Amino acid sequence: MLISRHIRYADCDTIGHRSDRIIDPPIEFKSTLGNPDDEFFPESFEIIHPDRIPPIVNQGGILEIQELMKPGEMLSIEPEPGYRLDQIVIDPVHSLVILANDDSLVYRIIVGKQGMLSFSAKKVEDKERFREKIKVDVGDTAMRKYITKRSMADSNITMEAIEKIPEVMDVKRAAKYLDVSVSWLEKKGGSGEIPRTRHKKYRKTDLDIWMNSSPRKGRR
DSSP: OOEEEEEEEEEEEEEEEEEEEEEEEEEEOOSSOOHHHHSSSSSSOOOOEEEEOOOOOTTTTTEEEEEETTTTTEEEEEEEEEEEEEEEEETTTEEEEEEEEESSSSEEEESSSSSEEEEEEEEEEOOOOHHHHHHHHOOOHHHHHHHHHTTTTTTTOOHHHHTOOOOOEEEHHHHHHHTSHHHHHHHHHHHTHHHHHHHOOEEEHHHHHHHSSSTEEEEE
């Protein structure tokens, strides 16, 4: 996916930081590879010093951000080290990717429609060590999916459910794993875009590879 603008917020306890970068020409964003700073900011990029702003998290631990944005733009939020975002509320038309750098978790929102993007969440201690889990194995798609869903406001997902994912799945189980409709997956499996066996089964390893190489946008 090509990104033409990147707004970044950083939480530094007593102060906040915000930077707004127009990217011309747009550059490719690959959401699941390595350190988010290394993958998205080539050495040729000019360093932009962020503006100091009031704390982005209020005294109750609530973070609320609103930005006027359009498709092809990205918003990043970086809580202070040792913390993560929970009870996230965001329009599902936007895609959320959670990455980890050497110090913090990084929440990246790929804009799905033009207009006011509203994002809210609660800042909590990272007692489950989500940053370390993502950092240890950047290719662990199941772990990433668990952490993303676990962070949403309406989540009731458990780690146990993720750990029990079978290696070979029928279309209903595979669709649930990918968070897509059965009809959508049958169409993609039939066309060969998503690999499946001759018995119309789906291997978890194939689905993980596909998710790592395919943007969220356009799935149903």
